[in-house]
Structure formats: C-alpha cells, structure tokens
Amino acid sequence: MAGTAVSRRLIWRVATLVGARMETPTARTLVLQVPDWPGHLPGQHVDVRLTAPDGYSTQRSYSIASAWPGDGTIELTIQRLPDGEVSTYLTDIYRIGDPIELRGPVGGWFVWRTAQNSPVLLLGGGSGVAPLMAMIRARGAVRGRQPFRLIYSVRTPQDALFADELARRVRDDPGLDLRYVYTRKTPEAWPEPPRRIGVATVNTYGWPPEFEPDCFVCGPTSFVETAADILVALGHNSQKIKTERFGGTS
C-alpha cells in the first residue's frame, strides 16, 4: 500500500459532456471535459452527483474507462440498468453540452501502473470491463510490453463493450490476448456452449501462478466471487488478486 496515498482534497468539479457514443444498445460512453482534472491511474473511479430542480440529489461511483492524459478528456462507460435512477439519466437523457458534477479520482488500490512489469491477468464481467479497459488503453498509450491477458465474460456477443477496439488492439499488439466467455448465447461456430467462467477457462487462457501475474477482477459480485475463488484455487497468491465489485443497485 505504500505510495498509494492520495493527499489532495477531492473537490466537486463541473464537467461538460463533449462527446458520447453507444457501445451497445444499452451502454453509452460519456466523453467529459473536466476543468483542472489532476489526472488518474487506470482502475480509479469518480463519484458523480446529480441534482434535481427541487434540490434532491444523488451520487453514484463509475470507473474511468479512458487512460490519462489522452486528449485531455475522461470517459465513463455507463451500463443502463433497469430502473436505474442515475444510469438511465446518463444513457438516455444527458446531452452534449450539459454540465455534471463529479469528483475524483478515487481509489488507490485497484490500479495498474505502467511502471509495473509483471504479466497482467484481467478478468472482467459485463460492464466491469471498464476499469480493465483503462489499463489496456494506458498500456497501449505508452507502448507497454507487459504481457496482458483479458478474459471477458458477457451474456451475448451483442453485450460486449469495446468489441471493435479490443479486436483491433489484439490484432495489432502481440502482447495482448483476449478470450471471451459467453454465458447466455455464443457467436456462430463458437467451440463451446454458453457457460459461466470456470477453472478450465482461467487455467487455459490466464497466466500460470508461477508467472506471478498481477490479477484484476471486476464485475458483478457473483462474477467476482467466482473468478477470485478460481484464481486462489489455481494457486495464485491472494495478495496479487485485486477485486472491484458493483452491486447492481443503481
């Protein structure tokens, strides 16, 4: 934990939406211009605050999907949740040019630093791939040579976030591997039926524990519990396994 302290005060900033794109029919990436953004490490998140005209206000946390500095914006990829008070606003209503309050970056634990040289194993479930994407993008931005593997669990091919960008990065970068796990429906001619992530998948497409990879696991609680248990069962040092979960409540 040494060296991870964040000593500056986290102030609320008024960001502006300068770009947006749908990643899937239900997930939208917000490109935000944040005044005096101090920069962030891949894996960190921000708190977002919405306020209604009568003063009612509510907050949520979202992982940052982009790498800093990039073009000076930050990107949040929001999965619309059924009855999600904040997520439905951000995916359906929030418009280019509108302000939004946010503060961050938050979190000094679930982060990858480009100076780390160990192999990296990323296990993502659903929209939990967002902070892992920030790591992949940060590595790409500095032309990092660390061997990276992503195992990405999605319900169907249509639910995969960043699919085109990941395909391009894997094609152009021999140090980056990607394996999908489909839990409900597979693409045509996929070699196995739909299934949840299992020991065999992580054993085959992850790194052996002897390589002592840094492991990052992010997704819904059930995915994270399962994936982290698999890593422990395969012999990975639990101190090398960092997890981030979302409860699916917003």
Next chain:
Amino acid sequence: MGIISPGFGGRRRSSRPDLPPGQYLTYDFPVLSAGPTPRIPLDRWRFTITNETGTRQTWTWEEFQKLPAEDVTVDIHCVTKWSKLGTNWRGVSLDTLFADTDTAAEYTMVHGYGGYTTNVPLEDLLDGKAWIAYRFDGAELEPEHGGPARLLVPHLYFWKSAKWVSGIEMMNSDEPGFWESAGYHNYGDPWREQRYQGD
C-alpha cells in the same frame, strides 16, 4: 446545493431523515472487498486483542460462542453510497471483549484474515457501539459478507466494520489502515460525509 442536472427529476427519492447525505437505500446486500474471500475453518479461527504492551487475550470459536451475545438492529452505510436500514445481527459486544483489557491507548487497528486492516479510535468501539458479529438475519454470516465473524461498528462507514476479523491491536498513536492509506477518510462518519481524505 449543487448545480442542477438538466432533465434530471430523480425517481428513487430515498431522501429521509435516517439516510446520511449522499446515500441511497438498497434492499439487497452488496459486497465490497479488495481481494478474494478468505475461508477460515472454525477450528482454526481465533480472535485476539493485543494491548500496547503486547499482552494478548485470545478466544477460540468455541470460547467465543460461550460469551454473552446480543441481538442488534442497526442501519449500515457503505462509502460506495448504499445504505441498508434495520439490519439484524447477533454478536458479542466489544464492551464484553475489552472487559479485562488493560490499556491506556486511545487508538486501535482492526485486523482481518486475508490481511485487511482498518483503524478505529477505541472510544468508537466501546459503550455499546460495536460488536463482533457472527449471525446476520438469523443465519450464519456468509463468507462474502465477512463470516465467520466481522466487526460491526455501524455508526461509521461500513469499511470500518472489518470482515473476517481476526483481532484488535491497541495503538498509542493513530495509524491509517488499508483504505485509509488509499485516499479514504481516516474516521469515516457518514453523517458528516467523511468519504475521502479532506472531507
């Protein structure tokens, strides 16, 4: 009041007097932890209080079960914004556990199996404010929620309620624990919205 979010009406409307600022109500029980869930066999479980001179008191699971337990109903507030009201726990009051502890120190470090740490002032653990809980909602506390036993100190953000608790160590001076070293607030009072350093 913050700036208005154009087009935002707010549907959940969970503002109510028993909800701290910035929190929303949840009815399920989200999980937050930094790594894999440790599994601790009960025959190897120990709970240890260590005072500032190094004197230790240790309970086995069997001994711990014989201590007087209390049923408590409390509200819990996670720094990730969810709050859960009226949760039911059974556990041993820290007043009971500290009854024979000889200490003049004012600070504690709470330790969990798996290496987790969090710092809590001693006065926040005593006088009916904290328990070592081992049952939730009438059932054994599940590992993903901190079982076999976790600290329950509900008046602070829930990361202070260390899961898989293994012991409490008295300290003469305050030191940050795991999340407190990673940018989170040293004390963590939800009613003062002390989420991060400087709040």
